[in-house]
Amino acid sequence: MTQQRQRVKALRHEHLRRLQGWPGRPRGRRRRWGLRSRLGRAFALTALLAVILTTGMTVGTTMQVLAQFRPETSVTLTAADWDALVNQAGHTIMSGAIRAAIISTLLSTVVAALITRQLTRPLLRLADGAGRLQAGERGVTLPVPPRDDELRALTLAFNDLTASLARQEAWRRGLVADIAHDLRTPLSVMRSEIEAMQDGLQPADGAALTRLHGEVLLLARLVTDLRLLSLAEGGALGLSVQDVDGGAMLHTLADTYARRAGEVGVNVIVQAAPDVTVRADPDRLRQTLQNLLDNALRYAAPGHVELTAHRTGEGAALTVRDHGPGFAPDSLSRAFERFYRADASRTRDPQGRASSGLGLAIARALTEAQGGTLEARNHPEGGAEFTVTLPVG
Incomplete structure (x- = not known):
């Protein structure tokens, strides 16, 4: 259960990382072209243009007033005339400053409107898509913004979410x-x-x-x-994890299945390296290997089945390989689906034992619940091979 929670936290962390910073992008470029940076640069540029425009128009008006009211050397003005000229100049400069402020405000409003329109358009699409999704519509796909920013990442995450929901509902x-x-x-x-x-x-x-x-x-x-x-x-399975001798378990499994394997013309061979100890629940690991061996005996051609145990760079691997026809190309990707059978007509083995069609799905779920992985492939020399990888004890 603890391992299941750790996997859920890891998935959440990965999802947040995708939302906060696009995978594969250099960190410096994210800071440069991110939505926060774009907003800061846009409003800083707007403020700078407004200040430059206001200052330029005010200074220009002041220079015009000074040139207009510059007294001639031969003209003698009284104090009252100078006061009138100063008042008139002040009114002219104030009028120019007011016009500059109005023009700067209009310019800032236009620039802000264009920027907010670009920003709110994807958000409105997301709100509309969320409403359609809440109404029961599936397969909702939104246009992806061209810029590599948070809105693009959010839209991509929404599209991934809707696609995942559609797949889950179909499943x-x-x-x-x-x-x-x-x-x-x-x-x-x-x-x-x-x-x-x-x-x-x-x-x-x-x-x-x-x-x-x-x-x-x-x-x-x-x-x-x-x-x-x-x-x-669901991570609610009780486990008793301990050190398990993988080679000994494979030998015990081969002895248990020897009679049944002989009835279908299969010889079970064990090749286990010494001291292959894994951390697992022995009962659940035995059940996993039994499901894999059941699958090999049910679908493999007469011959032999190989059970091997060896260490890997990531832990220890227990493999079950048959020498049958292997997986068809379309069957390999669906091997662990619930109720999927490569041959739908073969629901029982030759001895009439019932098959629920859940054996491989259960084997993978049990392996992952113990912190391991289960993979299937077509062996290069023929036959299907399942590999259970678990931590080393």
Whole structure:
């Protein structure tokens, strides 16, 4: 649960980092062309232009007044005449200053209006997009501002959010449809069996009860797997993390599955390096490896399955590799989706064991809940390979 919270905090930190400073951009350029810097430069430039315009017009008016009221050398003015000239000059300079202030105010208003229009247009689009999103519309995409600033980052984050919500809603619809389908199949079988017994078309013998019991087990496993997957993905799964010998666990797993593997023509081979100790919950790790081995036995061609344990630069890796046909190109990316099966018709293995279609999804969720990773790939020499990477004990 603590590891789940740490992952959530890391995702939040990454999201805030994207909003505050565009990934891949030099920090100096962000300071230079950021929205805050643009606003500061624009208003500083507007104030500077206003001061220059006001000062220039005032000084120009003063010079005109001085030139106009400069007395001739032969003219003798009385004190009253000088007072009148000074008053008239003062009124003229004041009028020029007022005109300069009015023009500067109009200029500042126009510049501020243009700047605020550029700034508020993306914000209004975001408000409109948020309203459409709240009204239930999905797939809302807003035009991205051309400048690399906070508004662009915010718009990109909004578009990513709406795209993610659209994908999640489509995933939920698909999940509900898949659950309904997987529940409907065993229920339909049970209904037909019971109705046939009620109509006397089929005896209620041990074989019929065995078939019904098998369908009940399938339903129970489906519900159990769904609950386990929900707990693991929600970080509410109780774990008892300790040092686990990875090689010993693989040998125990191979011995447990030896008989079943032999029934389908598969030989399980273990190749474990010495002293490969991982930090994990032994029960959950065993369940993860069992799901991977179940998948290999169900879909792999007859041959052998290799279980390996070795150290890596990041920790320790436990791998399960089969020698079957491997993943199709479109199947590899969907390997860990809930209810996804590469071959939809193969819902059971040759021995009739039921499959809920959640094994790989549960394996990944359990691995991530223990602080590890689970990856799938097509091995270069053929076959599918799953790698569980966990911290070293």
